[in-house]
Amino acid sequence: MTRTARSPSKPRGRPILRWAGSKRQLVPTIRGLFPKNYERYLEPFAGSAAVFVAARPRRAVISDINPGLIEAYRVVRLEPGKVARQATRWPVSSDTYYRIRSIDPERLSSVGRAARFIYLNRYCFNGVYRENQQRRFNVPYGRTTGKMPRPAEFKAFAKLLKRARLVCCDFEETLRLAGKRDLVYVDPPYYAAGRVFKGEYGYAAFNSEDEDRLIAALTSAARRGAYLIVSYNGSLKARLPGWRAVRQRVIRNVGGFASKRKRIFEFIYTNIVADD
Ligand SMILES: C[S@@+](CC[C@H](N)C(=O)[O-])C[C@H]1O[C@@H](n2cnc3c(N)ncnc32)[C@H](O)[C@@H]1O
Incomplete structure (x- = not known):
């Protein structure tokens, strides 16, 4: 397969995550x-x-x-609508953020885990990913976080992910x-x-x-x-x-x-x- 990359088509879609060090x-x-x-x-x-x-x-x-990241991408690829609905259902507030952060991800369904990963990424401090020594995500709530991507953006991203093998x-x-x-x-x-x-x-x-x-x-x-x-x-x-x-x-x-x-x-x- 070859692709002409010097005359790229207009980018469609955007990443669904914020990421410290993003390029x-x-x-x-x-x-x-x-x-x-x-x-x-x-x-x-x-x-x-x-x-x-x-x-x-x-x-x-x-x-x-990062296993949580790759799992979130795999689940979004399969069920973008469900993940978007769940991630959007949680209110945006510091109280909710810390409640969601305190949930043990292992007790959630895969859709719940992906939605939690994306919610915390979206509303944490500056898109930083950091864990404590017990391997629990411990980044505080952020103030300037932007918006949760729209369901259509989850779907566009999922479509693009279908072209990729996702590996942790x-x-x-x-x-x-x-x-x-x-x-x-x-x-x-x-x-x-x-x-x-x-x-x-x-x-x-x-x-x-x-x-x-x-x-x-x-x-x-x-x-x-x-x-x-x-x-x-x-x-x-x-x-x-x-x-x-x-x-x-x-x-x-x-x-x-x-x-x-x-x-x-x-x-x-x-x-x-x-x-x-
Ligand atoms: C600077 S960030 C990449 C940012 C990305 N280019 C973007 O635009 O969002 C570096 C990434 O490397 C991953 N990473 C760190 N050590 C790694 C390793 N040994 N093997 C694979 N990935 C690793 C981290 O989990 C993090 O997502």
């Missing part, structure tokens, strides 16, 4: 790097899958290590699938060497061993002929020799606080050459 601002730049044609699209650090939604590839593998796994497993002319968009949490350790753990934590595993997996996928696009900080330049690095200025909330917006530089690395 929505960078989607035009990232898509501008796409090769003219590619086979499968793979996204091993999916989060809200903003690039997948904009690119609308015909065939994809979408994966993330470590990034290495998905990168291993990347073969000749597959296109992979890679957006891990960033590891900053020398940063004071602030007790990060769970899905937002990426350490130097993960970074080494990532470089090895990228290098072998590139050797197999895959097209790779990687979002990261500036530290990979020397570790991906021969790759192009594009520096981008983005606005991020410092420590997740919208009142402390800061312009920072992020990098996009690619092994795709302009005439691919």
